[in-house]
Amino acid sequence: MIIDTHHHYWxxxxxxxxxIDDDMTRIRRSFLPADLKETLKGTGVEGVVTVQARQSLEETDWLLELAAENEFMRGIVGWLPLAAEDIGAILDQYSQNKNLKSLRHVVQGEKDPNFILGKEFNRGISLLKNYDLAYDILIFEHQLVNTITFVDQHPDQQFVLDHIAKPRIKANELEPWAKYLWELAERENVSCKISGMVTEADFNNWTEEQLKPYFDVVIKAFGPERLLFGSDWPVCLVATEYSDWLNLVKKQLAQFSEEEQKMIFHKNAEKVYQL
Structure with a gap:
C-alpha cells in the first residue's frame, strides 16, 4: 500500500x-479529486494527504469538505492564522474535525528572514501538540539555519519537512544544504517528505543522476523511520508524470528491506499524521 502525503487541489x-508562471502552463487549469483519482489508477496509491495551496480559512474549509466527500483522502494539511491572538479559539474549533491532521504556513514566501522565529507565530505553534496536530515546514534551503532554531523551541511538536527543504538542484549545489539538513535530522521529532525534487531542478533537463546525491543525503540523514513519500502533484507535472516520479522513488528505496519500504510508503504517514 502507498499513501501519497503531498499533493494539492485548486x-x-x-x-x-x-x-504558476509561463514555464508552468501545463498546470494552468483546475485540479480536483476526480483528476487525482484518475491519475492514481494502477499506481498502488490507496490514500492521500492533501496540502493547502492558499493561506486562508476558506481554503482549509474547502479541503475539509472535500475530505468528507472523498474516502481516499485520509487527511489534510490546512492553514490557520497561527500568529493570531485568538488562535487558541480557532484551534478549538478546527481540531474537532478529525480530517485536519497538520498545519502549514508558506514560510518560503515570507520576506522577513526571521519570520519563523517570530514570537506570535511560535506561540501558535506551541499549542499544536495539545490538539495532536503536526506542522509541515515549507522553506528554501537558505532558511534551514533559522528552522533548526525554530524546531529546538518545540521539542514535543511533530514536524514534517516538505520537499527536502528545496535544495539548489538546478545549480547542482549540495552545500550548505546537506550540512544543515543533517543537523535538522538530528531532531527526532522531524520527519521528511521525499517530494518536490524535480521542480527544484530544470523542468525539462533534469536527470536521475542529478537527483541521486540529494536522495542519498536525505535517505541517510532521516533513515526509513522518518521518511514519507509525496508526489507534489499537480505541480510535479511541469517536470515529470506522476507514475514516473513514483517509480523513481521506488528505485531509490530498493536498497531497503520490504518492511522499511512499507514504513516510508505508508506506515510513517499513518503514524505522523495519525491517519
Whole structure:
C-alpha cells in the first residue's frame, strides 16, 4: 500500500495562483479529486494527504469538505492564522474535525528572514501538540539555519519537512544544504517528505543522476523511520508524470528491506499524521 502525503487541489484562478508562471502552463487549469483519482489508477496509491495551496480559512474549509466527500483522502494539511491572538479559539474549533491532521504556513514566501522565529507565530505553534496536530515546514534551503532554531523551541511538536527543504538542484549545489539538513535530522521529532525534487531542478533537463546525491543525503540523514513519500502533484507535472516520479522513488528505496519500504510508503504517514 502507498499513501501519497503531498499533493494539492485548486480551482484555477490566474490572480490567486499567480505563482504558476509561463514555464508552468501545463498546470494552468483546475485540479480536483476526480483528476487525482484518475491519475492514481494502477499506481498502488490507496490514500492521500492533501496540502493547502492558499493561506486562508476558506481554503482549509474547502479541503475539509472535500475530505468528507472523498474516502481516499485520509487527511489534510490546512492553514490557520497561527500568529493570531485568538488562535487558541480557532484551534478549538478546527481540531474537532478529525480530517485536519497538520498545519502549514508558506514560510518560503515570507520576506522577513526571521519570520519563523517570530514570537506570535511560535506561540501558535506551541499549542499544536495539545490538539495532536503536526506542522509541515515549507522553506528554501537558505532558511534551514533559522528552522533548526525554530524546531529546538518545540521539542514535543511533530514536524514534517516538505520537499527536502528545496535544495539548489538546478545549480547542482549540495552545500550548505546537506550540512544543515543533517543537523535538522538530528531532531527526532522531524520527519521528511521525499517530494518536490524535480521542480527544484530544470523542468525539462533534469536527470536521475542529478537527483541521486540529494536522495542519498536525505535517505541517510532521516533513515526509513522518518521518511514519507509525496508526489507534489499537480505541480510535479511541469517536470515529470506522476507514475514516473513514483517509480523513481521506488528505485531509490530498493536498497531497503520490504518492511522499511512499507514504513516510508505508508506506515510513517499513518503514524505522523495519525491517519
Amino acid at each position: 480551482n484555477y484562478d490566474p490572480v490567486e495562483y499567480d505563482w
